[in-house]
Amino acid sequence: MVTMADVARLAGVNASTVSHVLNGTRTVSGPTREAVLDAVARTGYRQNTLARSLARSSTTTLGLASRFVSNPHFADLVTSIESTARRAGYSLVLADTHDDPAQELRAVHELADRRVDGLLLAPSVHAVDEALPFLARAGIPTVLLDRFADCVFDQVAPENTDATALLTAHLADAGHTSVAFVAGLAGLSSTSERTAGFHRVVRERGLDGVVLDGRSETPVAEAAVLSAFASPGHPTAVVVGNNSMTVGALRALRTLRLRIPDDVALVCYDDPEWADLVDPPLTAIHQDVPAMATRAVTMILERLAGTAPAAPRRERIRPTFRHRASCGCAGPVRHDRGELLTPVP
Structure with missing residues (x-):
């Protein structure tokens, strides 16, 4: 050597x-x-990077623990975070939590053992039980992203409640009175907030609303939609809570030979890359993933530099509405609040 x-x-x-x-x-x-x-x-x-890191008490690495193998949304988030971290002079070390508490705890332990300078975590339902207390005890600067939790760390996530309410109100404005919502994994803040947005519009508009348990999984969502839409008198519209479940819903409606939007209107939270390639293109809520990644990395760098405020921060990144054809609207639709929603080219 x-x-x-x-x-x-x-x-x-x-x-x-x-x-x-x-x-x-x-x-x-x-x-x-x-x-x-x-x-x-x-x-x-x-x-010798290791020796230099020990001498400086810094590895110039950030850890990212999330469920990114089976969900394209998190894969996009990883790409944006890695790019932002690299521009700041940091490398990124990945660990997949599979949204499982045991895997999550193992992931944060492994990242801590690698002496990462800071850690970004998309928390599981039970992160508050073990993973987050461990990180607090270890004193590792941590930022939660995509989902909120009850903890002492900085957090950044998309706005969920108003966005899902907008999707549901859009269907109501188009004349639908019976609407289903495919909800994600119970206990996640994103699931609770999106479900709350759906319920708010159902209550305000007097809709016949039903919540289906999709558990944030493609096959589970497929089975739920198959069951709910198989018999006559099924809902005439469906709001899907994330991109993985949208795939399941599309498969189920195709199996049932229900045409979108003629037989069932469909809108979804998350705007996958292929949303405008399917027929019909999907009306969707589009998350600003690069903005969320940039803010999360900035928050953790501020903690490392000692320039962050003492109190932990909770911040929302507002998504945008992409109006396409799967909702069955021929053109611009004006909401009661006066918002003009126009199709995306």
């Missing part, structure tokens, strides 16, 4: 000069700097 002493010998300088050039800790004259860099290139020397 090539050492710093080997580089120094070839460049004709001492090892401390090599260190100053590579770490930028002191100004070095141009010719000396060029000699050191030439020696590094000729020897193929690579710095």
